[in-house]
């Protein structure tokens with residue numbers, strides 16, 4: 001599988017958020033809140049973390065995961081589920097049944113696969129560059145490290 005660019009991965013996240021099933025989920029929130037997370041491609045979230053989510057506000061993805069488009073998209077779906085769980089104030093363990101339920105709405109067919117990230121030879125090579133065994137992290141840029149702001153287009157209500 002080919003890699004994916006930061007722009008294309010952000011576009012995928014936006015498309016995902018705009019799907020009917022994810023919008024339906026987001027609209028179950030009681031208070032008037034807007035879901036618009038910041039999306040960051042960072043050198044690494046850690047040697048074992050393909051992505052990381054900070055509340056509902058920020059989703060981070062490790063640069064080395066972009067070496068495989070389908071794995072990277074899986075990480076985005078997984079982190080989006082964490083962000084939505086926080087946004088909806090749904091309690092539960094990090095990967096508990098509540099999380100799985102949200103992941104199922106985001107990825108009805110792929111949720112099982114999305115529970116963990118999956119390594120590929122290209123990812124392994126990229127990951128080892130950033131996390132060399134027994135040596136200091138080199139943090140060589142593997143892709144553009146980027147920050148994207150997801151902004152919801154305001155809906156104009158006619159009066």
Ligand SMILES: [Zn+2]
Nearest residue numbers: 078082094095
């Ligand atoms: Zn997780």
